Amino acid sequence: QSVLTQPPSVSAAPGQKVTISCSGSGSNIGNNFVSWYQQLPKTAPKLLIYENNKRPSGIPDRFSGSKSGTSATLDITGLQTGDEADYYCGAWDSSLRGVFGGGTKLTVL
């Protein structure tokens, strides 16, 4: 059972937009930054978003993040088949540990 809650799967057609949600509590998302990671099949996770809405160098602006209260969302616009992956949200928790969501599998139909 993951501390942060994500939908197990989402899907959308190429070119469309998809939103992945991440729900937590006041002990994590509510009082800390959220990060998002993309894990392509059989590869290591890769940082997509940090500090709620910032993109590392090289991450396209098709990927955007936001946070409100104890929830966060990752938006992906202009979907491409290469975006098919598992997406994880992560945050620091007041119990002094890093916590993740269970992951969301994105299918581009």
Add this chain to the structure above:
Amino acid sequence: QVQLQESGPGLVKPSETLSLTCTVSGGSIKNYYWSWIRQPPGKGLEWIGYISYTGGTNYNPSLKSRVTISVDTSKNQVSLNLSSVTAADAAVYYCAEGLDHRRFDFWGQGTLVTVSS
């Protein structure tokens, strides 16, 4: 760009100690936080702990009694020891670098550890 490479035994016997090393190339260990994260086959990510460039550590409370993370700046390596392993510790183990302990900017490719006698 920094590259991280995990290494260590792919098979560990139950009750023994899992020992992994993360070798950092293309950058310095200094001024960053170094975390270990694991992923059981087909499952999600679990944070194990981190060590700062000053040597300070913080571990997942669920693993704290069994985990030690250390750094060797002369070798540019970060190490993970997990004692008294069971089948539940079988996973791909990743090391990751971050500008602070709350995020993981770069990840190694991961190394699969199986626990079996």
